[in-house]
Amino acid sequence: MIAAAHSSCFAMQLSALIAEAGGTPQSLEVKADVSLGPDNPGFKLTGIKLTVRGEVEGLDADGFAKAAHAAKETCPVSKALTGVEITLDAALES
Numbered sequence: 001m002i003a004a005a006h007s008s009c010f011a012m013q014l015s016a017l018i019a020e021a022g023g024t025p026q027s028l029e030v031k032a033d034v035s036l037g038p039d040n041p042g043f044k045l046t047g048i049k050l051t052v053r054g055e056v057e058g059l060d061a062d063g064f065a066k067a068a069h070a071a072k073e074t075c076p077v078s079k080a081l082t083g084v085e086i087t088l089d090a091a092l093e094s
């Protein structure tokens with residue numbers, strides 16, 4: 001459930017930031033991989049890897065990367081999970 005919430009929140013935030021930067025998202029494919037580790041008792045989140053591939057009109061690869069990094073930092077789910085390491089792999093597709 002965390003992965004689904006994080007990937008959808010990140011995608012919405014990224015779409016908004018792309019538009020603010022003058023781009024138009026044609027498609028965004030976002031995946032969140034959540035890692036669990038032992039905790040006493042039970043388990044805890046140990047990391048989240050966000051992966052996004054996008055087709056965007058009006059932004060180059062650098063502009064897309066900047067928007068993606070800003071979305072990672074500002075989406076509400078990322079903010080709620082500040083105690084978990086969140087990494088990002090973002091790239092434009094041709």
